[in-house]
Amino acid sequence: MSIRQTMLLVALAIAARPAAAGALPPGPDASPVAAGGDQITLDSIEIISQQLDAARLQIQPSLGASAYSFNQQALQAIPQGENAPLNQVLLQAPGVAQDSFGQVHVRGDHANVQYRINGVQLPEGLSVFGQALETRFARSISLITGALPAQYGFQTAGVLDIQTKTGLTNPGLGLTAYGGTFAWAQPSFEYGGRYDKVDWFITGDYLQNARGIENPAPSFNALHDNTEQWHGFSIMNAIIDPDTRVSVFGGAFNGQFQIPNNPGQAPQLGLTVKGASTFNSGVLNENQSENTQFGVISLQKHIGSADVQISAFVRNSNLSYAPDPLGDLLFNGIAQSAQRSNLAGGMQADGSWRLNDSHTLRAGFLAQLEHTSYNTFSNVLPVDSTGAQTLDQPIGVVDIGGKTGGLYGVYLQDEWRILPVLTLNYGLRFDGVNEYTNETQVSPRINAVWKATETTTIHAGYSRYFVPPPFELVAPTSIGLFANTTAAPSVTRDDSVKAERSHYFDLGVTQLVVPGFTVGVDGYYKLATNLIDEGQFGAPIILSAFNYASARVGGVEFTASYDVGPWSIYGNAAYSRAMGINIISSQFNFAPDELAYIQQNYIHLDHDQTWTASAGAAYTFNQGTKFATRVSVDLVAQSGLRASTATVPNGASLPEYAAVNASIVQKLDLGFGAGTELRLDVLNLNDAQYQIRDGSGVGVGAPQFGLRRTLLAGVTQRF
Template structure:
């Protein structure tokens, strides 16, 4: 778990993003923005986020970049065979508890900046007033590395971003047993799509056959607004909560009309939107101190709109492209529904033995309709003091994100360079899987603990996504059969002002036979996948992270490291990019007071070794362009409390 202190201790502290925090957890793999930023146990997306126990629904952009770190009081990543109360997105649960306001009203403002023309202005404020508790945080962000650089250079070309994020929380204690809470959040971000210079034109358009790839002007905007209203009540041995949630999100990619045609033969104006409203209810009945029954439901409706408005080059009778583009308009809109319910029994059979068994039912009515009854069970055994052993099984049902599974009208691309080699567009189906997980956590000394976890997943219709065009958006498809297996090792040492941790994970995910949106694939690659189990593009064999922090003479220093053996690349993902290591450093201390409030200074170095490493090389399934990790950057910040 990352509490507030451990988040502040990480290099860049409150300025780091939630996905960068998660990279310090076992089995979490770094990826590019186009690939989803990170992967838990080699899964693509399939992660759910909960704030104060309330599920936040999917949108058309990832929550890893939407939420502001400033509001996080604590953050935990829960993996494995999840209990029945957690459904739909099951690779991992990011469980966030919002910060509680201070007893005395106050907050802080910060200035933070440095390399890559970075500037941030975070603020936060909290107060307890009578029965009210309120907390708000937000920031403005500007830098020249909004998305991953396409080259190994220190500075990317055409990669400016401007972002604004806000989070607000308010709760009112109606009485000692009843509380009404409200959560709201906003993220508005504009991105320039980075350029790769010296690329060779592939087509001619409007009589032009040359364009300087360093001067392309592609842009993308992302907007997200979410709100949660929750009523919680405690009566005797019963605790209940009823929540209403909503999320409105849009993504809009605007192409360089001439440049995209000359380099790609198509210029696509891509718009995606999703508006979700839903209810979630949970109740827990404590039969005894050692026995708790739980039940709950969730229902949500989502209205999505996906529009691909393209200019594309037609072809003549011999298949040669012409230089006068034609219009291809492909809209899709859908009102879809998801509903689910669960019952769960957690029973401490003996002092050293706990059983958790449950049953979950989920139903989806989207582009396809499907349902599943899913049993879950786990046993936790503590044979000796300091040792905890667990073994668990879960049956999972994972609907595809509705915006990512919108159908494509292949007919609008007939007689153009985009006419697919495989004219099949079977609908994207929900993933069904059996998941087994076992592990042990052992406290070796009062300061040192270590853990080992193994897992195995067997799936039908494994869900995967890829970037199959210039826009930084994903399109979903299924592998007919797949498996995912791995081993994770973790250690944590804590003594006084010194804290250190290390994680290492081995994993393998492979699938075969593409059964939906087949048109996305070339015929040779499609045939190969039909006859072989291949690695998914985001599969990484070895993943590691480590870090340490210490306070000396009032100055806290910290170091963090991430390691990856390389994501997949090449034809049918048969190779991988080179291994890499990124090391970050941080120093921060209180340097004085202003109006009797502390003033804090921090200094951060990202990628100390200045290692130019690739996350993607532009090849592999659903990989449109190369992406590199950040080069060395120096950053300073001042934080003034008030």
């Protein structure tokens, strides 16, 4: 039941490495495993699987980086447990700031988070509200940050590494009924099994409630905020022989969202549409749908002193926005039906070769081809040269397009154990992007890890980063189509979004104070050129990317954890400052005075938050019995994201807030099945009324308020 902060440093990686070249890591017992695939027994399958899991982790260790890890017990202890959205889990890690639409920001970056499942990097998708990946299928989750080793490219603010459940780790059938206030209903199931050398795990859920998106008003209940969502994930593993495994996994998400209304607002543009000039904002009918599907097939092979994993992957995602035909026109001057889609596929290969006791070489590549398309139909009103409306009958504007492009990257690095207490990991990446921009970069990476004492570990690193623009969020707008209409932008410049390039420095130390009690501090600083940010411009909840010419981002994180017996306690705090100057792409999205100010002055990025903090505690009564009771509580505290003043974009911060969540989980043995579990969760126990956004800021859309007190209960029956 712990949420344990660990630094995944070289010392740990070395400890987990095979004891001798040519041998897989030892299994949990001494049972011998036959060398021939035909001689594998059912009793040895679990041992082989664990050995291959350990070998896979050795292919892509986080040498010199920092990782905050959630094991299965930690995920269960978080309020909502496996029902918790992935972004809510991440808020318990240091340096993670909460934003609207389920977004999180890691170490002062807007997005730029890489998602990996069992070591395979997934392409980015279009989901804004929905969580295409779920806590439910995770056996463990790690958020890796800092100066990343050379195997991590493209998205570099953080790497979310998910190790999945399997039919071996989670056998049997589990059925869950879960729900509560805000018309919340969330039934789910999972099923794991094994036949001969093949195991499988399947899980799925359905979610509906009346708080699909953050409420734009401070009221307890939101207007027009229902959502329906479906999630599914499955994985199948086949042991070919003791050194070979084939895995196939995939998932799907489909979500329907009502865009919530902010009552009491009046149109401010002075327009008339078919004789109407007023509209009740409480009855707007805007809706958005999202869906995504992904699939991966991987071959993992151990050959002598080498390990390799080769994977092919595909991801398809779609997003569609339907406006209120009259209301959107009166409030925004445009009513736009918008669709975007992105189909991406490619290959990834990673390998490690242990040369001797001092050197381990690692190399790999990733190549991805993708096609993105957009289709918008906009109703607008005609205006004259002064901007005055000339007709009250809308006219239609169609904008359709698409593009095919690709990413590619290759790396080579060496883990050099200079001394038993000192390890250096150094390497190079070469990355390229050929999409709306065509750029390449060679990126050196170097990390040093020094185990200064038996209880003290220090790491320092430098990484050169190259971050391509999110292809699915870059769509050139035909600005000329909207000339002489209410949707004509004040700025007509639209330079292409460029790849972000940065120098990243990181220094940290962890200290084991007493057994079970660990503290750490980690500082970072990033100097970026063409820093990529994202914003919502217009009514459709579709993010668009743009660049700041220069940016500087820095901060420090503090962590502490205590895990002894039935107690698990943790606390994190982080300070961050993210500043940028001169917007140099997608300029038409901004007002002229806003652009002029930012061209000459560094401003806070809209997602910059000075302080973030999280803490939690869990205690288990009757630990290790069939009637264990777990009580847990956690806290998320934030100093507030940015808001604009009358003279300075992003010149102010919103008020600070703190929300407390609590959970009680009771295990029962009712004499049938494999056990019963009851849970009660209270989200925002203190019923804090807090504002995530106020509708102002660079690239910020409507206001958003956080979830009010929510009571949820559930029962799980396992067979």
